[in-house]
Amino acid sequence: MKNANHSLLNKLVEIEVAGKGMPLRGKMIDLGQDIIVLRGASHFYYIPLVHVKLLRPASQEESAEAVPEIPYEPQSDPISYRKVLFSAKGMFSELYIAGTQSIHGYVTSVMNDYFTFYSPVYHTVIVSLSHLKYLSPYHPDVTPYTLPPEQFPLKPSPISLARTFDQQIRKLVGEFVVLDLGDHPNKTGILKQMEDGMVELANAAGQPVYIHFDHIKTVHVP
Incomplete structure (x- = not known):
């Protein structure tokens, strides 16, 4: 197309x-x-x-509101x-x-x-x-x-990055992590392992919780 x-x-x-x-x-x-x-x-x-x-x-019809300035320089490539x-x-x-x-x-x-x-x-x-x-x-x-720049400096990631999302999650085994920005209490805990496409967390009560890798949107270490 x-x-x-x-x-x-x-x-x-x-x-x-x-x-x-x-x-x-x-x-x-x-x-x-x-x-x-x-x-x-x-x-x-x-x-x-x-x-x-x-x-x-x-x-x-389009309203007469102010038109935003395009954020990137236009490129000839698709x-x-x-x-x-x-x-x-x-x-x-x-x-x-x-x-x-x-x-x-x-x-x-x-x-x-x-x-x-x-x-x-x-x-x-x-x-x-x-x-x-x-x-x-x-x-x-x-x-x-x-925030002025001195109060919010752009910081490089403290995490050593892997090439793929799968590998990156495996690198976080043993860490306290939050999945999907903590949209559910059981998505916060210690990352125990990832096996057969399932990520295992230990939740706040110490119980194992399993989440399919394909449904994980975000991960961060608080």
Whole structure:
């Protein structure tokens, strides 16, 4: 599929994203093999195609609200998910994972099938590439929670990074970890082992809890 031929390119659209209740609305300004770029009223949204449940023309005309400045320099090469992540390194951004799980900070490293994200709330978060629903960069002048740079320096990850998400989880065996930003009490505990695609945690009561690897969206060490 060639981007220039898509019937909704440069049109006002609504996109239903997996895990998000309300659709995203804006002009579809670019389309790559694995990502859609949406220009909303105040933000740009970079949405992996795998999480687009439905794309449709919007029923009303675009509003007269201020048009945001594009966060990245336009490139002649086709856009892709990985290129967007590399461009976002060091740029204050919002990540939407699922439900109410939206975090703010900076992409710091991009590996084979995951990336690391530094947040003032969670510090270093390891994010599976397959579970990010969208990335939305802020204007370059915006800083997290209006913190001055000296109060929120961009720190390199203290974790030694593996090439794959699977290997990275295995490197954390024995650590106290939080999975999926702690959206459930049983996703916080000591990482005991990973075997046959199942991750074993010891929860607060010391009981074993098993979570399938494919459903783990994020990991961080508090």
